[in-house]
Amino acid sequence: MRTGDQALVRDINQALILNEMRRLAPISRAELSEVTGLNKATISNIVRELINAHFVREVGLYSARIGRPAIMLELNPDAGNIIGAEIGVDFIAVIRTNFLSEIQWQHREAIDKSASPELIAAQLVNVIKRAMENLNHYQQPILGIAVGVPGLVDHAMGNVLFAPNLGWHNVRLANLLSRDLTLPIYLDNEANLAALGELYFGAAQGYKNVLYLSIDAGLGSGIIYNERLFTGSRGFAGEFGHISMDPNGRLCKCGNQGCFETLVNISAVYDRIKTAIGAGQKSILTKRVLKDALNFDDILQAAGSGDELSLQTFSAVGKALGTGLANLVHAFDPDLIVLGGTVSLATNFMLSAIRAELTHRMTIWNRDIPEIMPARYTLDACVMGGIATVYDQIFKVPGIYGMNSQFSVANLDS
Helix, strand or coil: CCCCCHHHHHHHHHHHHHHHHHHHCCEEHHHHHHHHCCCHHHHHHHHHHHHHCCCEEEEEEECCCCCCCEEEEEECHHHCEEEEEEECCCEEEEEEECCCCCEEEEEEEECCCCCCHHHHHHHHHHHHHHHCCCCCCCCCCEEEEEEEECCEEECCCCEEEEECCCCEEEECHHHHHHCCCCCCEEEEEHHHHHHHHHHHHCCCCCCCCEEEEEECCCEEEEEEECCEEECCCCCCCCCHHHCECCCCCCECCCCCECECHHHHCHHHHHHHHHHHHHCCCCCCCHHHHHCCCCCHHHHHHHHHCCCHHHHHHHHHHHHHHHHHHHHHHHHHCCCEEEEECHHHHHHHHHHHHHHHHHHHHCCCCCCCCCEEEECCCHHHHHHHHHHHHHHHHHHHCHHHHCCCCCCCCCCCCC
16 A cells, blocks of 8 residues: 555646546646646646656647636547457457547457357457557557456456356456457456446446446446446446346346346347237237347337337336336435446337336335436447546556556556
């Protein structure tokens, strides 16, 4: 543990200034002094250090009042690149951004769900290398790589302990990836990354306490508490998908019965529609079901066209979501609930049912339900969360990296 020496104070002040610049740039030195409470001499010294380290640049003059025009500052987009990646149930996705989080390169491709972790890791490494191919020309460093996976992660060892929807147990993923990537890698649950991404760049900006739900083949969750990612004592907080909702319900891939995710994931949507059509209910999806060619886009389009079965299905899933969310709202009292993942694409069709059920199940003295909205980045929330994760480390205490873009796995703690 570092003591409160002068270097630590400088690091904290650097982080404070970078955070305010991320939120408010372009901003002048005088304005930075006002919003941070630091004196002008301290601001000038730290800004000079940040400019010399290429994290900040001057971007011209601005005058909104009488007097000398102020030199404006912003984060330097050329300070370096950040890579965010995701291993999904049936895909991998990678993006590369500059230091302003502007996307420079992006790719998504399918994976063979039955392939070994070694083969999937190798496939991801190849895509990450493609993302880095044209960087030597610009001589911009990679500031960090963050990878999200749909499972429990041991942050200290970089292992995926359990990813039921991938069928993974105790996979040394960080080790597999680092064999061919010399850069250190940050590994976390995909919903944790997505929650942080929405806080930094998306729907959760400006909120202090947020519940993020990623609903796809499973249900992952991330918790933002007082504007920080909350991971619990072992990093496993937020596994709401495996809360028991029906002890006699469907078997979950985790081995338990009636988990929350079995009521609201993509399979639950498909099963409701297939069961109803099998029982004779009319729908414009009937031909797709009989051909065994139904996909989620089909259901979204059908709902948008007014198909009664599709609307009923999303309403039923919304009700189940509202029931589960009532428990979480009572436990965490969030300002905002953000819905991400594939199922969140149907938020407009589910929202009324979610709100109605949530309101019905709230305690008498607390009828005001939190705001509910879809993730800004929907299917890209996790990879943007990878960008936010590296950002978060830099803006937390940048001095631990020596302001020279050199990272280590030990520094990238959870």
